[in-house]
Amino acid sequence: MRRILHISDLHFGRTRPDLLDPLVALAAETTPDLVAISGDFTQRARRGQFVEAAAFLDRLRSPWLAVPGNHDVSLDNVMIRLLDPWGRYRSLIHHDLSPRHEDEEITVIGLNTVNRYVHQAGRIGRSQLRSIATAFQENPQKTVVVVMHHPPEHPLGSDKRLMRHSAQGVEALRKAGADIVLSGHLHNAHVAPLTAAPGVLLVQAGTGLSTRLRNEPNTLNLLTIEPGHVRIDRYAAFEKPVFEIIETAWFGRDPSDPNAPWEAVTGTATAPRTAQST
Numbered sequence: 001m002r003r004i005l006h007i008s009d010l011h012f013g014r015t016r017p018d019l020l021d022p023l024v025a026l027a028a029e030t031t032p033d034l035v036a037i038s039g040d041f042t043q044r045a046r047r048g049q050f051v052e053a054a055a056f057l058d059r060l061r062s063p064w065l066a067v068p069g070n071h072d073v074s075l076d077n078v079m080i081r082l083l084d085p086w087g088r089y090r091s092l093i094h095h096d097l098s099p100r101h102e103d104e105e106i107t108v109i110g111l112n113t114v115n116r117y118v119h120q121a122g123r124i125g126r127s128q129l130r131s132i133a134t135a136f137q138e139n140p141q142k143t144v145v146v147v148m149h150h151p152p153e154h155p156l157g158s159d160k161r162l163m164r165h166s167a168q169g170v171e172a173l174r175k176a177g178a179d180i181v182l183s184g185h186l187h188n189a190h191v192a193p194l195t196a197a198p199g200v201l202l203v204q205a206g207t208g209l210s211t212r213l214r215n216e217p218n219t220l221n222l223l224t225i226e227p228g229h230v231r232i233d234r235y236a237a238f239e240k241p242v243f244e245i246i247e248t249a250w251f252g253r254d255p256s257d258p259n260a261p262w263e264a265v266t267g268t269a270t271a272p273r274t275a276q277s278t
Contacts, residue, residue: 002106004145005032005062006203006221008184011071011210012052013043018241019209019218024059026235026243030222032062034101034108038184038205039069039149041093044076050092057093065101066094067110069149069185070122085116098128100135102142106225107135111148113163122150122163122185124172132176140258143225144179151183151204155190170196177258180223180230187214189221191232191249198261201251203232218243228255230262 005027027035042049050072057064068089074080080087086097097112109132113122135144150163152170163169173181174197181194181202190204206219217236220243224231230251235243254260 002034002103002225003030003032004108004182004223004225005030005035006038006182006205006223007035007208008038008205008220009040009069009187009207009210010037010053010056011040011043011207011212012056013046013049014211015209016211016218016241019237020056022237022241022243023208024056028061032222033103035060035062035064036108036145036147036182037064037066038147038182039067039114040071040184041066041069042072045072045074045088047088047092050088054092063101065099065108065110065147067099067112067147067149068093068097068114070114073114073116081116098131100131106143106145107139108145108147109135111146113148113150124148124152124163124169129172129176132173132178135177137177140177143227144177145182145225146173146178146180147182149183150185151202152181153194153196153202154186155188155192158186158188160186167196170194170200173197173200180225187212188216189219189234193251193262199253199259201230201262228253
């Protein structure tokens, strides 16, 4: 069994300061095997915002893996964006834009889906997909988890642009052997098998700290992963600066069949209260 705490869209530079300590405390209390951060550490990719993000990472007791988001590339400084888009991220967060974590049960692969030439829409590179395929071929018995900022599929009602060549990306993720995809970007929580590839479970986290809410509270996910079984506990913070479980989902599949679809098993869910959009 492995536990992954999935956090996304922290947006240092536009956060709720009262949630920072509770988030660090939750990361300590849940004792995950890995903390996965799916991008957007900063609001405007400014050095001071990256310094705040780095200080947060230094407070985590568990190992962590992170990928950049579209807000981690400068929007207002075109020269930096074009000539050195990852400089501040590499120097203050991590030098590897597509990191990897592996143990006896899981392989976690980070994909950098940010397109420096397009502020919001992302893309998946062929070399990154090959790394997933290689990981699956080397250890097909392990659960392969992919961490990326842009989701390969959007839930109904989303008004953001899909990632470039998203349909091809979904098919490539399926062929490469991905079991679970962790992403952010939309500031909305969502868990479901991909429509075109039900053997890949998409787990969306909302924003962990930002005030840029989209009719939802600040949320994050705790995944408990076993062969053929995943439990997702969604934590949320409302007006009171405390993260609490508001919904739990269980998904199962045939662990002997890598193409078997994920299916909701059983469980209870508490509908989250809506939060005022800012």
